[in-house]
Amino acid sequence: MTPRVRFAPAPTGFLHVGSARSALFNWLFARNQGGTMVLRVEDTDASKKTQEFVDAIVEPLQWLGIDWDEGPYFQSDRRELHAVAVQQLVDSGRAYFCDLSREDIDAKAEEAGLPPGYHGWSRDRDVADGPGVVVRFRAPGEGSTVIDDEIRGMVEVQHSTVEDFVIRRGDGSPVFLIANAVDDYEMGITHVIRGEDLLNTAPKVVLLWNALGYGKPPTYAHLPLLVNDQGKKLSKRRDSVALGAFRKEGYLPEAMVNYLALLGWGPADEVEVRPLSEIVELFSLDAVNKAPAMFDRKKLDHINGEYINAMSPAEFVAAAEPWLTGTDTLWPAEAYRPEVAEALAPELQQRISKLSDAAGWLSWLFVAPSDYDEKGWTKAMVKGRVADRVLDNVIAALETIDFHDPEAIEAAVMGVGADLTEELSDRVLSQAPVRVALTGGGAGIPLWQAMSLLGDDECLARLRAARARLD
């Protein structure tokens, strides 16, 4: 039997990194096994599908390179099937109607001195169906259900701990437990791969599955949770988890997916950064870890940096374009010169870990620095030896050379340092004042080629401006 898996997100806002990881592991398993991946939207809560869903779920999945073979199916389109299953359970006596509210239940539990929860009060009350009436599953009470989990092994849950849970709401809509059982059965799902936070619901679905006479339930595989640096489940509230936000920050999809694959799983050969195709080949569910995994930005950044560094200059400039031509840049849009960015790309690529970092390193090539970095200025101009003479001599030297030749520029600037060193018998670093004068800061990409691209007029103008400021 060829495996069939499903990724079944609830359409609540954006795609979360945790969900993306679940989608990825389903996908890796399916592709590794030559199986089928189904996309199913768990919108039992009668929400809006269409564009909003596409933007929130489909688009990010496509960005990551996760595709599917069937769907998207919408649970809301399958209400009839769910209703039939509920009816079947009611007819067979496996489920019954209940009109107790949450308050009623709490009050009854307290009154009876029982632990909080529903204790089967409506089982024999013969409540009639109607508005606001729910359907509850009649839990067995005795015995146990064993979940055969590919990652965790056999997980046994005593039925005495399973209360008569709701399978249909008061408004007639099905709860995901019954929808899951019906849809997984109807769609022939063989492996249910999802987060560990759903492990507790598995026995309930299996109970329904068996009550419906579906035969052998699917194999489960509960993935370890993704947690924050405090060891808590990643949540929308306190953690930055929207996949779209990572994209905006300049993470590459290849890096993102590579990193996500490493959370809860690792290849035996210990090679971490590698193409997705290789990960597909090596992936196996029983090699997935059981312990929660911390989502670590630093490692993500490192991997992203490796992918950035591996790009060709042209690819890099194309990928970084949104961050170089946008409205957030320090320079006017018309000042941007892609050929300059491409020429300097190799130097940039080894220095940045996110595409959004590119602009900061390149800024001075498209607009004169509005101000000098105070520390850089002090170090190079004030504390730096004889900065005034260095600049005078550099300006004079640059006026006579061919600016198309980066090596000539280097020779001119460095020659000034060497000459002064000889004269003063103490080392003079001529590069520092030049860098501050041109870029405004004390650190950056190598100067010579960049100066050549900037041009003699602009370089000289900035050098003279800095020199004037020294007087």
Added chain:
RNA sequence: GCCCCAUUCGUCCAGCGGCCUAGGACGCCGGCCUUUCACGCCGGUAACACGGGUUCGAAUCCCGUAUGGGGUGCCA
């Protein structure tokens, strides 16, 4: 409270009874290279939660304890 799950360097992963004086990666700390910052290279730091078993032999199997996490809804 009750139920479920987990526990190898700070972090992610390798390890699936002997190859482990526990390996890789990120981070961190040194050094080399370099008239900037990086990259690169070299080196270092640091872990089998604890206690009992089982076994000739345990990080690996079993049981407890501790700690952490998840669930406990007419959310999924």
